[in-house]
């Protein structure tokens with residue numbers, strides 16, 4: 001294991017560019033996300049889904065606004081639901097697929113300037129597993 005890369009901060013630092021909040025890639029939301037975000041914006045969960053979500057197959061994703069960004073992204077380039085943002089947004093880029101397929105990391109890094117490239121696979125798998133485990137214990 002390369003000692004240069006041991007913790008999440010060694011391989012990723014968000015640049016706050018907002019690029020991951022743009023475009024219809026699909027910010028999937030879980031039932032827990034729906035419940036948390038609805039409470040946060042003081043909405044009924046059904047009304048929240050109706051007003052702020054679209055379908056992608058069998059799942060819900062957050063709607064994209066006219067400006068091409070997520071409906072919860074504001075003009076100051078900030079997430080207006082930051083304390084309860086969806087699991088997917090909180091987890092990025094420490095996601096399950098990297099544990100099995102670390103070769104996907106560099107491709108993801110092409111669209112996220114905060115991710116360092118060419119990290120040894122063994123280090124990446126370990127860092128992602130620990131970061132994901134920590135998040136899942138609080139999710």
Ligand code: SF4
Pocket residue numbers: 013014015016017018019020021092111112113114115
């Ligand atoms: S694209 Fe990457 S660096 Fe930019 S805001 Fe999203 S996570 Fe941060």
Ligand code: SF4
Pocket residue numbers: 020021027062070071072073074078079080081082085086089
């Ligand atoms: S919920 Fe927040 S962090 Fe997630 S895509 Fe929307 S604006 Fe970005």
